[in-house]
Amino acid sequence: MKYFIQTYGCQMNYSDSERLTTVLKKLGYKECDHYNKADLIILNTCSVKQNADNRIYGLGEPFAELKKKNPKLKIGITGCAIRKGTGIRGECKDQIFRRMDTVDFVFRIKDLMQVPEILRKLHHVEGADEVKDLLNYFHIDPTxxxxxxxxxxxxxxxxxxxxxxxxxxxxxxxxxxxxxxxxxxxxxxxxxxxxxxxxxxxxxxxxxxxxxxxxxxxxxxxxxxxxxxxxxxxxxxxxxxxxxxxxxxxxxxxxxxxxxxxPHLHLPVQSGSNSVLKRMNRLYTVERFKELVSKMRKKMPNISISTDIIVGFCGEAEEEFMESVNLIKDEKIDLVYVSKYSERPGTLAQKELEDDVSDDVKKERFEKITEIMKDVSHEYNQQFLGKTVQVLVEKVAKGYASGKIPEYKMCRFKSDDPSLIGEYINVKVDKAMEWCLEGDVVA
Ligand code: SF4
The missing domain is CATH 3.30.750.210 (Transcription Regulator spoIIAA)
Known part of the structure; x- marks a missing residue:
């Protein structure tokens, strides 16, 4: 039996998928490189940001086609899209079963240890008892x-x-x-x-x-x-x-x-406006965020600070949005993970606030933040020109080896040597672009 896991969202989800992989391997499943070859597909979902749920629901039809070709195929969903517990269709009442009739089971990640039992029922796999010895989610040795x-x-x-x-x-x-x-x-x-x-x-x-x-x-x-x-x-x-x-x-x-x-910290502010932060129930002010940035810069003047910004949150006026723009410029935030707000069923915002910023305005604001971030990042990266940075190589492709420097910037250099993956390589930077540095290896 072959499995395929598709992971969406944050580092936490990727880490969860590594633990899930261990459980599936212990049950005897073999990994495959495309979902159309799999007997088991698991989607590890994220619904913090816009369109994430839609992406999942959009897979309903392709999955129905795959099931026609492969009657053994079972489909499971975990992650933030799951609201009501763990179980197989007919036993668990999660809303996802109503919205996707190709889904066979769902599980909350903290119930990962129930997956072997579910797969015993659906796929008649053996080894569920042995996997129970792993006791709980945190005890699983990740792959x-x-x-x-x-x-x-x-x-x-x-x-x-x-x-x-x-x-x-x-x-x-x-x-x-x-x-x-x-x-x-x-x-x-x-x-x-x-x-x-x-x-x-x-x-x-x-x-x-x-x-x-x-x-x-x-x-x-x-x-x-x-x-x-x-x-x-x-x-x-x-x-x-x-x-x-x-x-x-x-x-x-x-x-x-x-x-x-x-010298890198990810400090998610979400908005540069105190009134929006209040509506978001974030329980801090923009002044608090600035104070933290200032303290960090006193410790490490060239630290890279990244953040998250949601644009178009309920009632976000143009002036409130501009406060986010100004915060990024003034505090020199060199990497922003920007997202357009979209309502998530069951949240406080969905129950109490109106999603009243138009899609066009959200898109415009998204693009504006992206443009500003490019400028700030480009300016920040200039400090590396002529300097030697330490790259932890992650990838070798198309004639370049690349990886991150301590400041969380990607840096690449010419190489075809895959044995460099996982090695520290010193690189003298001669190009500093918006998203990437480039240079030559130095001894
Ligand atoms: S801190 Fe806020 S945004 Fe982060 S996971 Fe908790 S509720 Fe969600």
């Missing part, structure tokens, strides 16, 4: 896509209720993984060759494990960062996502102190 840059979940769920977001309903409340277990996984990955650790969770600053040191003056997340920094072989730590209301000074103080804290 990582790129061993040098690993994604490690430290928590799941969210206790915030941002008005536009479905995650707290889809994933439930925050649940933190123990520090000892995370450390064990990091050490194991480091021995296999990991160099960069990406810690993932919906709100990493509120990480609250059972085994944090109660006497420490530092937050548990800071304690965790210190321990990971001390793991031999780990040179870069990144983390996603930080909530501006919960970011603490003790984390900021680690920049410049710990060797593996890279």
């Amino acid at each position: 990582v896509a790129n061993i040098t840059q690993v994604f490690i979940p430290i928590m799941s769920g969210c206790n915030n209720f941002c008005a536009y977001c479905i995650v707290p309903y889809a994933r439930g409340r925050e649940e933190s993984r123990s520090m000892s277990e995370i450390l064990e996984e990091v050490e194991k990955m480091a021995k296999r060759g990991a160099k960069e650790v990406n810690l993932v969770g919906q709100n990493v600053n509120t990480y609250k494990p059972s085994d944090a040191s109660p006497d420490s003056k530092e937050t548990p997340f800071t304690q965790l960062l210190r321990k990971i920094d001390a793991v031999q072989g780990i040179d870069r730590i990144r983390f996603y996502t930080v909530h501006p209301k919960d970011m603490t000074d003790d984390v900021i103080n680690l920049y410049g102190e710990l060797k593996s804290m890279v």
Whole structure:
């Protein structure tokens, strides 16, 4: 039996898919490279942003065709599109069964350990009992896509209720993984060759494990960062996502102190307008965001700051949108993940606010932010001209090797050598474009 997993959305979903892969492999499924060859297709969905649900529902017809050709084919859905638990068609009442009659089962990612039992019913696979020994989601050894840059979940769920977001309903409340277990996984990955650790969770600053040191003056997340920094072989730590209301000074103080804290922080602001932030229920102000950026820049003057912006949120007036534009320019935010607001059923915004900004205006605002970001990013990248940067190579294709520098910028150089993947290579930059640096290898 062959499986195909399609993952949408954030790092958390990619990390979840790595754990799902391990479970399927233990059940005897073999990976295939296209969904039309699979006997099992699983979509790991994201519905934080616009059109994500539509993309999934648009697959209904192609899946019906595939099922005609392959009667064994089963289709499962997980991720943020799931609202009502885990189960197979007829047993579980999730709305997705009504909207897609080709779907056979759904599961919340925290119920991953129920998947073997579901597949025993649907595909008569064996091995479900053996897989039960994995106990729970966090204990699964992930099948990582790129061993040098690993994604490690430290928590799941969210206790915030941002008005536009479905995650707290889809994933439930925050649940933190123990520090000892995370450390064990990091050490194991480091021995296999990991160099960069990406810690993932919906709100990493509120990480609250059972085994944090109660006497420490530092937050548990800071304690965790210190321990990971001390793991031999780990040179870069990144983390996603930080909530501006919960970011603490003790984390900021680690920049410049710990060797593996890279000069890059993703700090999602969502809007540059206090009135929009209030409607979004984000519970901080633009001033708080600016204060955090300023503190980070005091620690690391050239740090790269990236953010998320939603344009066209309920009632967003032109002046409110312009506050977002000005924030990006004034604070020199060099990477913005911009999205057009769209209503998600079940969220506070859908229940209480009107999605009243037209699609044309949302599109215009999306394009404007993208243009401004290009300028800011281009300007930021000029600082690397003539300098030597350290590239952690991720890919070799079309005559170039490329990978990220600590500031989270892609840098490429001429090479056809696939053995460079996973290696640090020093590159002297001679071109600094909007999205990419380019240069020559130096000894
Ligand atoms: S912090 Fe807000 S946006 Fe992030 S996952 Fe939680 S509810 Fe969603």
